[in-house]
Amino acid sequence: MDQAEDVKRRLMDGNGLFKSTADPCMLSKLSKKQEPFVAILACSDSRVDPEKVFNLSLGSAFVVRTAGNCASDPSVLGSLEYATAHLGIKAIVVMGHTGCGAVKASCECCDVANLKSVMADIDVAKSTLKGLDAKDQDKVAETNVRVQMRRLVDCSAVIGEAVRKERLAVYGAMFDIQTGAVRFV
Ligand SMILES: [Zn+2]
Numbered sequence: 001m002d003q004a005e006d007v008k009r010r011l012m013d014g015n016g017l018f019k020s021t022a023d024p025c026m027l028s029k030l031s032k033k034q035e036p037f038v039a040i041l042a043c044s045d046s047r048v049d050p051e052k053v054f055n056l057s058l059g060s061a062f063v064v065r066t067a068g069n070c071a072s073d074p075s076v077l078g079s080l081e082y083a084t085a086h087l088g089i090k091a092i093v094v095m096g097h098t099g100c101g102a103v104k105a106s107c108e109c110c111d112v113a114n115l116k117s118v119m120a121d122i123d124v125a126k127s128t129l130k131g132l133d134a135k136d137q138d139k140v141a142e143t144n145v146r147v148q149m150r151r152l153v154d155c156s157a158v159i160g161e162a163v164r165k166e167r168l169a170v171y172g173a174m175f176d177i178q179t180g181a182v183r184f185v
Helices: 002-021 024-032 074-086 101-107 113-127 131-135 137-155 157-164
Strands: 038-043 061-066 091-097 169-175 182-184
Touching (some): 101 113, 113 137, 131 137
Parallel strands (some): 038 061, 038 091
């Protein structure tokens, strides 16, 4: 368990540094109300932290992260519905990325019991591509972004209505883990 204790210590050291450098005024303001300007659905991959990728500060983004940036779980839809209905966000960004492990796992038929819905979603993305494109995992990841964007609008009455009434935009994006660049798709 020494290694697990090391994990905790590393996190507490990090928090100590954060506390000592964070602007107390900013923390005080945020403690009263959150007003994120965007919601982001991104992959859980440790290399694609949206706040870092978009250089955002605390309180700027309402972020939901799942393997493969999939919205199949009701808690994901519910979280984004909350941001839409109660936080007044104007846009949701679904961000996929190159070198996605969830897409790779799906393409290689890796069997992880509780990830079946994620695998099923990525299979939908694969089935819309043909020939070599269906084997190009980064193309599958980009198509999966579009599948998830459609899912948000089709499976959530709250998000769907906000989009139809032009109170909310749903954007897709791909993050290149090699160059650090984001491309809206
Ligand atoms: Zn990923």
